[in-house]
Amino acid sequence: MNMLEDLKVxxxxxFEDELMEEIQQIGQYMxxxxxxxxxxxxxxxxxxxxxxxxAIKVLREDDKGDDLLLYFIENGDTCAMTITCxxxxxxxxxxxxxxxxxxxxxxxxxxxxxxxxxxxxxxxFVLQSYHTRMNxxxxxxxAIAFLKMDERLLKYLRDKAIANRDELINTTHQEIxxxxxxxxxxVSRILKKLERDNQIQLHRNRIKILNL
DNA sequence: ACATTAAGTGATT
DNA sequence: AATCACTTAATGT
Numbered sequence: 001m002n003m004l005e006d007l008k009v010x011x012x013x014x015f016e017d018e019l020m021e022e023i024q025q026i027g028q029y030m031x032x033x034x035x036x037x038x039x040x041x042x043x044x045x046x047x048x049x050x051x052x053x054x055a056i057k058v059l060r061e062d063d064k065g066d067d068l069l070l071y072f073i074e075n076g077d078t079c080a081m082t083i084t085c086x087x088x089x090x091x092x093x094x095x096x097x098x099x100x101x102x103x104x105x106x107x108x109x110x111x112x113x114x115x116x117x118x119x120x121x122x123x124x125f126v127l128q129s130y131h132t133r134m135n136x137x138x139x140x141x142x143a144i145a146f147l148k149m150d151e152r153l154l155k156y157l158r159d160k161a162i163a164n165r166d167e168l169i170n171t172t173h174q175e176i177x178x179x180x181x182x183x184x185x186x187v188s189r190i191l192k193k194l195e196r197d198n199q200i201q202l203h204r205n206r207i208k209i210l211n212l
Numbered sequence: 213a214c215a216t217t218a219a220g221t222g223a224t225t
Numbered sequence: 226a227a228t229c230a231c232t233t234a235a236t237g238t
């Protein structure tokens with residue numbers, strides 16, 4: 001098992017040895033296959049995930065139960081929702097689904113609070129990831145409010161490619177439509193236009209991004 | 213060869 | 226940008 005290695009690669013440069021020890025002892029290793037729902041809306045959060053590899057997509061749900069993608073989280077990231085949870089509110093406001101096969105370490109929220117006072121590096125990490133999440137959230141809001149559908153779609157493809165570390169995206173137009181909260185026909189049309197503009201290449205169940 | 217699912221497109225609102 | 230209605234293409238059995 002190379003969990004130790006993964007932990008070191010992703011977090012070793014951040015955390016002091018003592019903290020790394022604690023994470024190894026207390027953290028619960030989890031391997032989740034692609035498509036698994038890790039956290040649902042309304043769930044009570046008891047642990048905080050540290051991502052070793054893979055990617056997770058974070059969605060918000062509207063009043064009709066339709067999903068809307070907020071952002072992707074990757075290696076070395078954690079979920080900002082869990083951080084908020086430690087500060088009072090304990091219900092998740094988002095849904096998290098494994099974008100790819102993902103390995104992560106779950107740390108109980110009590111430990112998270114304890115470490116916050118005990119380890120300076122942990123405090124920095126938590127505050128910093130909260131900050132970057134917040135920025136991504138604002139970006140998502142901007143995209144929805146100010147960008148046209150074609151710009152949103154291109155941003156989506158780029159974000160997704162970055163999260164997967166692959167310029168080949170395996171998905172259907174329908175799935176994209178769900179994430180962006182639009183219809184498949186609209187997605188197909190815009191993708192076709194992007195292909196004509198030499199931004200992407202289209203294949204069945206597969207999209208290649210040309211100029212990342 | 214046939215059925216199923218994904219993608220492309222014109223017309224309408 | 227959404228929806229309908231239909232066509233065409235790709236893939237599985």
